[in-house]
Amino acid sequence: MATIDEQIQAIEEEIFNTQKNKATEHHIGKLKAKIAKLKAQQELQRIKGSGGGKGYYVKKSGDATVALVGYPSVGKSSLLNRLTGSDSEVGAYNFTTLEVIPGVMDYKGAKIQILDMPGIIKGASRGKGRGREVITAARAADIILLMGDVYSYRLDVLERELYDAGIRLDKVPPDITLSPSDKGGIIIRNTLPLTRMTEVEIAEILRAYGIVNGIITIREDIDTDTLVDFLAGNRIYVPQVAVINKIDLEYDNVRDDIRNTIGRDFIPISVEEGVGVEELKELIYDTLGFIRVYLKPQRGKADMEEPLVILEGSNIRTVCDHLHRDFVRLFRYAKVWGKSAKFPGQSVGLDHILADEDVLTIVTRGK
């Protein structure tokens, strides 16, 4: 039997060789849906395949996690050591880092966990090298730091590996909603013209995912991949920061080539000489987006000197976890003053989302 890759290729050829007109639209839609389904199958195999072997589980510590993803020997371990003062083994040869090594960077009151990972190589998303472990850790990160150096700077290839593992960099989830129903077929509603997919294709892909009835509302000009991302539902959307290391070694000659190749902003750094490292810390901090929350004891004044620094979008539960693990268990309610409160001193629960400069009192049951 042909492999999934071969089957996909055969269908792609068939599409390529089919005249595109009204009469064949339905047929092509079906073929595209078939490809979408095969890709989904392939992914499932990958995920199952990664069930064996030892996966890395790095306990989250700190307020946010940054995963260093890069080729072997670009300076990931050196950077971790420079940012956090930890001691990750630095080697002059490939594959020095065999496991995920965490360190914590203290910056402007935030504790940011940095994960040094084994170098990623082509085929990582299919489990090559330590690919699986890297990808598991990367999926749990709040930021992915793509790292190359003046010799290995194909960050576009790294991004492709992450993409194939379901990780979407600097993207937001598709603006699509689906309300399934028992009958009535598939109804497509779009709030703007769709230029990249026909209704037939959309319906076929939905059917390939087992959806035969329901209303799908589409609010962007989607393509097949975006629709499949939505239907697969297991994609990770995460911001990225890119660096190119070792600019102390020839940089002027390769600068333009690097720019053209990676097609995104990056910070040129030299870990060895400490160039660009402060700028990188700042960018990591800004990209993560932190807010400050002031704690006020039940009786007494808020501590306006030392805010708690937490990630934007955090709720009261995050704060409780932060303070002490008993706080969630003993939690009764919290009172909030500031931008997130409907009125000063509003009583809220664990799921309440906080805003910058909120003042917060947590009321617990007596122990």
Ligand SMILES: Nc1nc2c(ncn2[C@@H]2O[C@H](COP(=O)(O)OP(=O)(O)O)[C@@H](O)[C@H]2O)c(=O)[nH]1
């Ligand atoms: N010239 C130069 N060498 C560096 C720099 N950063 C790291 N290295 C060297 O590159 C090699 C690989 O570094 P390492 O941190 O182990 O890379 P990793 O495999 O990505 O973790 C080591 O010999 C480092 O000393 C840099 O900024 N400039």
Ligand SMILES: [Mg+2]
């Ligand atoms: Mg290393």
